[in-house]
Amino acid sequence: MHLQMDSSCLRCHYPSETVDHLFWDCTIASSLWPKILEWWGFILQDIQPNTKSLKGILALARGSNLRQAWEIVVSSTFWTLWLARNEHIFKGTEISLENSLLLVQLRSFQWCLAAELIKS
């Protein structure tokens, strides 16, 4: 039996759906990260090349007393991008940029509550 794997991105048809492509460069990711940065008040027009890594994005809040909350927001953003990818591939549904941002904010709030970073 011979299985042929199509490794292209099913959302934007980029030839290779790598981790970097999925989480930083694909259409929704490259639009969502600037919204997240804007929400948090970071003065960056676009995500910078040296920020496009887990280490780089987490470093934005290094030394801040909001560092743990930022880690949750970053985790929530990755999780939301992954779920949106799967929704597209397996259900054929597209989650809009606006709804993706709302989902990140909702998950971040819930996870910050669970981590007792904020009180209800």
Ligand SMILES: [Zn+2]
């Ligand atoms: Zn893509």
